[in-house]
Amino acid sequence: MSEQDRVKRFERLALPHLNDAYNLARWLTRDAQDADDVVQEAYLRAFRYFDGFKGDKARPWLLSIVRRVAYDWLERNRPSTVVRLDEAFRDGEPEPASSSAAVQPLDPEAHLLRATELRELNQAIADLPTQFREILVLRELHELSYKDIADIAAIPIGTVMSRLARARRLLKEALTRRPPREAINGA
Amino acid sequence: MNPGMDCKEAEEAVHGYVDGELDRAAAARVDAHIRGCAQCRRLYERERQMSASLRQAAERFTAPADLGQRIGAALEMAAKPASREHAVSWRQLGLAASFLLVAVISSALTFRFSVPGETDRQGEEVISGHVRALVANHMTDVASSDQHTVKPWFNGKLDLSPPVVDLAREEFPLVGGRLDYVDGHPVAALVYRHRQHPITLYVWVDGSAGDGAARHLSRRGYNALGWTLKGTVFWAVSDINAEDLQRFAELLKSQA
Numbered sequence: 001m002s003e004q005d006r007v008k009r010f011e012r013l014a015l016p017h018l019n020d021a022y023n024l025a026r027w028l029t030r031d032a033q034d035a036d037d038v039v040q041e042a043y044l045r046a047f048r049y050f051d052g053f054k055g056d057k058a059r060p061w062l063l064s065i066v067r068r069v070a071y072d073w074l075e076r077n078r079p080s081t082v083v084r085l086d087e088a089f090r091d092g093e094p095e096p097a098s099s100s101a102a103v104q105p106l107d108p109e110a111h112l113l114r115a116t117e118l119r120e121l122n123q124a125i126a127d128l129p130t131q132f133r134e135i136l137v138l139r140e141l142h143e144l145s146y147k148d149i150a151d152i153a154a155i156p157i158g159t160v161m162s163r164l165a166r167a168r169r170l171l172k173e174a175l176t177r178r179p180p181r182e183a184i185n186g187a
Numbered sequence: 188m189n190p191g192m193d194c195k196e197a198e199e200a201v202h203g204y205v206d207g208e209l210d211r212a213a214a215a216r217v218d219a220h221i222r223g224c225a226q227c228r229r230l231y232e233r234e235r236q237m238s239a240s241l242r243q244a245a246e247r248f249t250a251p252a253d254l255g256q257r258i259g260a261a262l263e264m265a266a267k268p269a270s271r272e273h274a275v276s277w278r279q280l281g282l283a284a285s286f287l288l289v290a291v292i293s294s295a296l297t298f299r300f301s302v303p304g305e306t307d308r309q310g311e312e313v314i315s316g317h318v319r320a321l322v323a324n325h326m327t328d329v330a331s332s333d334q335h336t337v338k339p340w341f342n343g344k345l346d347l348s349p350p351v352v353d354l355a356r357e358e359f360p361l362v363g364g365r366l367d368y369v370d371g372h373p374v375a376a377l378v379y380r381h382r383q384h385p386i387t388l389y390v391w392v393d394g395s396a397g398d399g400a401a402r403h404l405s406r407r408g409y410n411a412l413g414w415t416l417k418g419t420v421f422w423a424v425s426d427i428n429a430e431d432l433q434r435f436a437e438l439l440k441s442q443a
């Protein structure tokens with residue numbers, strides 16, 4: 001295969017997933033320019049590894065490279081956001097006391113779709129520790145299976161499940177902690 | 188063995204259940220439990236609602252319109268070293284152009300792994316400036332294809348009057364100008380276009396610079412070409428290929 005054919009074949013396979021790649025990079029780096037850089041570097045890296053790609057699922061393969069490049073980038077530029085969270089939230093750590101039995105003062109889910117609160121929802125996702133944010137984004141926005149997420153994040157399926165549960169709980173807590181709307185809008 | 192499920196178990200399985208990731212037997216057991224347990228049923232409803240709301244409300248970011256093109260261009264460059272065997276195509280390019288192309292290819296390949304030298308720093312900065320303007324969708328402060336409108340716009344804003352030439356017939360029409368910053372100093376940024384691709388031409392005065400050799404840099408799919416003429420520094424930045432940018436620079440120099 002000529003080099004040009006190889007580029008064409010790669011482009012046909014990888015470019016349809018550009019928005020997915022960008023969305024993941026954007027949620028991981030939380031910055032438009034950084035996401036742009038990460039995606040470009042990821043595509044170049046993917047192209048270099050292209051011969052090693054045997055599978056038929058291009059999307060998880062590409063997203064796993066985007067993820068790796070994004071983490072490299074975070075470690076180079078914002079090491080604290082990666083390391084600190086690993087220490088704070090070790091997998092296998094006993095879950096905190098169950099929250100489901102407790103009475104929930106607010107009903108965060110019911111508030112999610114209010115236009116005025118969309119920004120806060122998105123901010124709350126952005127504020128999640130990276131490891132939980134990535135699982136949530138892969139599941140809810142990219143609608144990937146636990147198996148694909150496990151492959152992308154290089155963790156066991158059981159960990160995918162526990163991190164997803166933790167991500168949802170943290171998100172719910174963040175939204176519940178917010179002051180009621182009256183307090184935000186003022187008198 | 189008791190096939191039933193207690194609340195603790197149901198709680199642990201509820202995410203897998205909501206996500207449709209449990210095998211049939213496990214799903215049936217959760218199903219049986221939440222039918223009989225109002226508390227776990229509420230938990231399930233909440234989680235289901237949460238997931239549905241997230242899907243509807245969380246932001247999905249779309250790639251910038253030109254990102255695909257820039258990646259395509261970078262891939263072409265990354266693929267080109269193999270064509271080194273084709274000596275004919277290299278000879279056709281001409282000596283100057285092929286030197287430039289080799290430099291562009293190697294800098295594309297060592298992207299992010301090279302330590303920027305002192306001359307590279309300026310190139311990095313003008314590329315960032317160009318990209319910033321693109322991302323902010325603010326290429327021009329004064330939008331005009333008329334050099335007699337663009338040139339006077341800089342009067343009083345800068346200590347130089349940048350040369351503004353019309354290259355529309357050579358396929359580089361003038362689009363306008365803006366004030367930008369390099370090294371923290373205000374500089375003139377003239378905006379041209381080649382086909383649909385914007386070009387920023389940075390111009391500033393550096394009396395100590397004299398006439399300098401041409402410099403070039405490639406980052407993130409952008410090319411930057413710099414030169415100095417009688418104490419005035421020029422940098423042209425765009426995502427057009429290095430040869431076209433070189434042609435643009437030669438046209439400017441010939442009209443200077």
Ligand SMILES: [Zn+2]
Nearest residue numbers: 194197224227
């Ligand atoms: Zn129960």
